Amino acid sequence: xxxxxxxxxxxxxxxxxxxxxxxxxxxxxxxxxxxxxxxxxxxxxxxxxxxxxxxxxxxxxxxxxxxxxxxxxxxxxxxxxxxxxxxxxxxxxxxxxxxxxxxxxxxxxxxxxxxxxxxxxxxxxxxxxxxxxxxxxxxxxxxxxxxxxxxxxxxxxxxxxxxxxxxxxxxxxxxxxxxxxxxxxxxxxxxxxxxxxxxxxxxxxxxxxxxxxxxxxxxxxxxxxxxxxxxxxxxxxxxxxxxxxxxxxxxxxxxxxxxxxxxxxxxxxxxxxxxxxxxxxxxxxxxxxxxxxxxxxxxxxxxxxxxxxxxxxxxxxxxxxxxxxxxxxxxxxxxxxxxxxxxxxxxxxxxxxxxxxxxxxxxxxxxxxxxxxxxxxxxxxxxxxxxxxxxxxxxxxxxxxxxxxxxxxxxxxxxxxxxxxxxxxxxxxxxxxxxxxxxxxxxxxxxxxxxxxxxxxxxxxxxxxxxxxxxxxxxxxxxxxxxxxxxxxxxxxxxxxxxxxxxxxxxxxxxxxxxxxxxxxxxxxxxxxxxxxxxxxxxxxxxxxxxxxxxxxxxxxxxxxxxxxxxxxxxxxxxxxxxxxxxxxxxxxxxxxxxxxxxxxxxxxxxxxxxxxxxxxxxxxxxxxxxxxxxxxxxxxxxxxxxxxxxxxxxxxxxxxxxxxxxxxxxxxxxx
Amino acid sequence: xxxxxxxxxxxxxxxxxxxxxxxxxxxxxxxxxxxxxxxxxxxxxxxxxxxxxxxxxxxxxxxxxxxxxxxxxxxxxxxxxxx
Numbered sequence: 001x002x003x004x005x006x007x008x009x010x011x012x013x014x015x016x017x018x019x020x021x022x023x024x025x026x027x028x029x030x031x032x033x034x035x036x037x038x039x040x041x042x043x044x045x046x047x048x049x050x051x052x053x054x055x056x057x058x059x060x061x062x063x064x065x066x067x068x069x070x071x072x073x074x075x076x077x078x079x080x081x082x083x084x085x086x087x088x089x090x091x092x093x094x095x096x097x098x099x100x101x102x103x104x105x106x107x108x109x110x111x112x113x114x115x116x117x118x119x120x121x122x123x124x125x126x127x128x129x130x131x132x133x134x135x136x137x138x139x140x141x142x143x144x145x146x147x148x149x150x151x152x153x154x155x156x157x158x159x160x161x162x163x164x165x166x167x168x169x170x171x172x173x174x175x176x177x178x179x180x181x182x183x184x185x186x187x188x189x190x191x192x193x194x195x196x197x198x199x200x201x202x203x204x205x206x207x208x209x210x211x212x213x214x215x216x217x218x219x220x221x222x223x224x225x226x227x228x229x230x231x232x233x234x235x236x237x238x239x240x241x242x243x244x245x246x247x248x249x250x251x252x253x254x255x256x257x258x259x260x261x262x263x264x265x266x267x268x269x270x271x272x273x274x275x276x277x278x279x280x281x282x283x284x285x286x287x288x289x290x291x292x293x294x295x296x297x298x299x300x301x302x303x304x305x306x307x308x309x310x311x312x313x314x315x316x317x318x319x320x321x322x323x324x325x326x327x328x329x330x331x332x333x334x335x336x337x338x339x340x341x342x343x344x345x346x347x348x349x350x351x352x353x354x355x356x357x358x359x360x361x362x363x364x365x366x367x368x369x370x371x372x373x374x375x376x377x378x379x380x381x382x383x384x385x386x387x388x389x390x391x392x393x394x395x396x397x398x399x400x401x402x403x404x405x406x407x408x409x410x411x412x413x414x415x416x417x418x419x420x421x422x423x424x425x426x427x428x429x430x431x432x433x434x435x436x437x438x439x440x441x442x443x444x445x446x447x448x449x450x451x452x453x454x455x456x457x458x459x460x461x462x463x464x465x466x467x468x469x470x471x472x473x474x475x476x477x478x479x480x481x482x483x484x485x486x487x488x489x490x491x492x493x494x495x496x497x498x499x500x501x502x503x504x505x506x507x508x509x510x511x512x513x514x515x516x517x518x519x520x521x522x523x524x525x526x527x528x529x530x531x532x533x534x535x536x537x538x539x540x541x542x543x544x545x546x547x548x549x550x551x552x553x554x555x556x557x558x559x560x561x562x563x564x565x566x567x568x569x570x571x572x573x574x575x576x577x578x579x580x581x582x583x584x585x586x587x588x589x590x591x592x593x594x595x596x597x598x599x600x601x602x603x604x605x606x607x608x609x610x611x612x613x614x615x616x617x618x619x620x621x622x623x624x625x626x627x628x629x630x631x632x633x634x635x636x637x638x639x640x641x642x643x644x645x646x647x648x649x650x651x652x653x654x655x656x657x658x659x660x661x662x663x664x665x666x667x668x669x670x671x672x
Numbered sequence: 673x674x675x676x677x678x679x680x681x682x683x684x685x686x687x688x689x690x691x692x693x694x695x696x697x698x699x700x701x702x703x704x705x706x707x708x709x710x711x712x713x714x715x716x717x718x719x720x721x722x723x724x725x726x727x728x729x730x731x732x733x734x735x736x737x738x739x740x741x742x743x744x745x746x747x748x749x750x751x752x753x754x755x
Binding site: 217344 | 692693694695696697698699700701702704705712713715716717718719720722726727728729730731732733736
């Protein structure tokens with residue numbers, strides 16, 4: 001122990017420490033499901049920061065707390081079972097412990113142990129102790145042990161391990177004050193090593209195995225003196241009863257589908273009202289600003305570029321909040337592990353994971369929160385595959401596009417007397433999306449190289465009722481991540497798209513204005529009609545219009561003209577923008593007036609053939625195109641923020657565009 | 673005998689492992705030789721399985737269970753339903 005470490009008493013920091021702003025860094029480490037995050041939340045409250053561990057893309061949560069006169073920084077490390085673990089998340093802890101110069105190298109480790117699984121918890125705990133850092137053992141969930149007939153002799157355990165031990169119940173905030181007070185005492189490096197020296201063995205792997213067996217033997221000796229009897233597996237009888245239902249071959253799946261349905265309904269319909277409210281708020285603010293700020297480019301940029309972008313970020317918040325509320329409840333209660341347990345066999349064949357079900361199903365509402373939900377998939381490859389295929393599920397933004405195009409070409413007839421033909425077409429599109437997602441997953445399974453072997457060795461935690469503060473904090477955390485990481489990209493792209501659709505080279509716009517203000521128009525048309533005609537002309541001659549014309553040779557084989565080309569450019573912001581752009585192109589003005597857009601589109605004649613522009617072939621080609629194409633900047637932004645690399649969003653954009661192009665080509669050429 | 677051959681409700685003692693890479697993972701999770709385990713349940717689609725070891729439930733795939741060599745203890749402690 002260095003003299004410096006011995007002398008640190010944090011109740012009275014020395015003047016130099018105060019001046020240097022030195023603070024005590026406490027790492028929270030432990031097994032998954034040990035209640036580590038609950039303890040972290042209690043210790044730090046809302047005072048949390050999300051960032052990355054230095055040099056790697058693993059999320060780091062840290063928070064500050066004032067204890068007596070000093071400030072303590074708590075750092076939540078990813079849950080793991082061993083310092084030998086190989087996955088990126090699990091490697092953070094051993095790497096940081098080894099590197100004394102690492103900015104997050106802790107002064108002290110709070111090892112959070114599930115007191116009902118003491119044997120397994122002590123394995124990682126003693127590994128950390130043997131690495132030479134000061135450790136305090138926090139026996140969490142002590143309330144469960146107290147209720148059972150098992151007894152833990154806490155002072156004997158502290159004696160045997162040679163470190164301080166505190167029994168707490170993080171969920172009821174019991175024992176937390178004592179734990180905090182321990183931070184004001186001098187730090188102590190563990191008095192002895194549980195396993196010292198290197199184990200025998202031919203290679204590293206064998207040494208690790210030998211050491212593991214020795215360590216468990218040593219832990220067994222310690223537990224013999226500290227446990228009143230061999231652990232019985234606490235809470236097992238209640239959990240067993242619940243499991244008999246929740247993993248039942250009929251009820252298990254039934255309940256699972258019911259829960260999915262509930263999650264689904266909530267992000268689909270419960271979020272509609274707050275979303276409309278947010279949109280209304282931003283559009284009112286926009287109107288207000290347009291009226292009260294001086295007319296000009298800057299105001300338009302502010303309202304139609306920046307504010308529109310922020311509104312585009314804001315509308316996702318209700319869906320994200322609801323989905324993560326549910327996920328957090330399912331995760332905390334222990335049910336999510338059972339979902340994996342009952343669906344693993346099925347999904348494994350497609351390179352997916354039991355935990356892919358929630359993201360995939362949520363993708364039907366919106367891919368943005370769905371992709372954020374893939375965090376619960378610990379296997380890297382299975383997570384990437386889930387991210388890559390989720391946007392193929394038909395999201396709610398495709399619905400307005402589908403409705404408009406189906407109403408153009410599918411007659412409102414009944415087949416077999418009761419099946420609505422338009423409804424059938426819509427259902428077929430949802431089915432196509434689902435089948436495409438499953439097939440794409442199968443292809444990616446063979447293309448993407450695994451970083452780690454796919455294991456399914458995991459704990460089935462005991463069922464517990466979720467804590468509402470954790471649920472709330474998890475919602476706040478997810479919304480924050482989305483707004484600050486994906487949000488800035490969405491605003492940036494929104495500004496670019498605004499520039500493209502509202503600017504033209506030279507004085508084109510001025511000429512358009514002038515020509516429509518001339519007497520030959522003002523005499524015959526109402527001012528409102530002239531405004532609509534000007535808007536149409538401006539859009540057709542804007543940069544987006546130029547891009548549409550430029551694209552025409554490429555998209556002509558799909559049956560699309562340059563007007564559709566413009567919509568493809570603008571609806572990159574979000575698919576539903578297609579309808580609004582069509583409204584502008586056909587001078588309808590009001591995008592909610594689907595009927596008049598439809599009538600104008602139906603009346604449009606293709607000058608080359610003299611037939612209807614929106615023939616059945618074109619409409620179906622467009623439908624298939626929108627089913628597959630990655631026409632959503634927000635999804636790409638969130639894939640970037642989740643994978644922390646542009647590689648995956650670009651691959652996703654490329655493969656989905658390719659699929660969309662080829663399918664639309666085939667549909668048009670066959671149906672023509 | 674392999675763990676994959678055990679029936680729900682039966683108990684056994686871990687003897688050895690046949691897959692070196694997986695074995696470290698199992699050892700770290702508390703499946704050390706000599707430890708007694710109970711096959712708790714099999715997932716509705718026949719795979720994966722859940723065992724009780726050192727006081728908690730651990731689930732693993734059938735293929736992974738094939739790498740654990742066990743010796744059955746013919747004293748069924750408790751009867752567990754296989755739904």
